[in-house]
Amino acid sequence: MSSSSFPVMRNFQTTTALTESELYSALAATPYFKNKSISEIKSSVLAIRESNQDALIHHKRIMIKDQFIPSLLLIFSESAYFESDEDWFDLLNIYHYYKSDLEGLIEDAPLIELMFYLFEERCEGAMSYLEGTCMPQLVNLSYDLGRAPTLDELQDFLDETLPLRPIQEDFETDLY
């Protein structure tokens, strides 16, 4: 799969300009929120923001700019694998854990996009595979390069190191 066929590298500047109501409208058009009313989206976003606060405290991080949650929501709500607001809580914990682990090698905006690629294309929605296998590989590659990898570099690296799909791990997770 080439990087051009994957819908990443969006313009994050647009999220700064969004008002709350524009955000809810934008989210309403995404697969995760499409069958929800605006008030349901509102309460979901509120719950996600609260989960984010807990995750930030747990991982000793501080949110400096408000774009973080809108950016994360607008990208990950495109996922076909998200089923409940619980998934957001898991995602936020994984995100903040690895953001700290990367020690500033990857900024938030590209990290959200690379993480979405991993979740969708490499993990096929398996959160445990994302957390235990794919994200550590992203960290390894970033430390090897001393910077954020491009999507092409990440794809090549994973083709070499993780040629197998996470079917086996999904099976094991289901089994136990």
Add this chain to the structure above:
Amino acid sequence: MNHPYHQNQNDQYQSDLNPLLKHYVTLLSQTYLEEYLGDEGFTLSTDKTKDLLTSLKFTLDLALRSKAYKKAPEQYQDARALLDLGRLTLKELLYKSRLRYKALLPQLILVDNRTYNETVRDAIQGFFKHYRPNFFAHDRIITADYPTALPATQLLGAEFINVYIRHLIAEHVFLQKFELDALKRLYRFVSADDIDVIFNLFEPAIQHALIESMLYPSRIPMLALTAEDIDTFHHRYRDTTYEALTRDMRTALKRIFKALNLSDAYVQSYCVTYMNSITIKLLTTITSLGVGNFVAIETFQKCAKD
């Protein structure tokens, strides 16, 4: 004479932010953190945030102590203007420090002491390479294991490197007045392992020169004391008072400046401050017959045993 080292310390603790400025600084902190993150960063670790805010506080503090602020404080009531002034002050400090370091390099002493060579020849260059004044202005970058006779380690960032290099220059101008062989001989007595042990090169030299000048007022100091000289010194000063010793040391130091042609005001001020800091130590060493840690006397006590 009041050496800038002390001046600096006093100023640093006196210049606190006034309440109005604190309000602006709170607003500025968010801008500063956002500026660090750039377009693509949204979150920071608490440790990094703490570091950045320390850097901001240090930069503003530096601005408040700058000549430009003291001259026209009304121009810097806005915290952003104050931050810009702080960054400008940092740039100037770095520029001056680089120039001074260039001037210091040819004066370095050719000894094999590891800490001296690693710090003064290598680590300082590392500081200039890795220092990030915009967001980590307070970072000292290097441990500067080689100690100067007057410490600079209570200072931060570019201010630390500036003072550390100035101290090194003062010490090296003094050391350059002596023969290399005389210095090497001295360092061998300071420690049997003069390669790996950490010690300052200036201290034994100025201490020896002082004793030499106190014993032989008409002689140009050349670090040529003997163990007998130290015995004589003990006998002459064992019943001395603090006032009498201070007076004799001051006179001796003036003679040293003249004999060695040390006319630079900064070097003189450095030596006087150092001498004032060791007077009690010397008095304790003499009056308690060797119980103390005055390097020069300890050195010759070892020398006598050898």
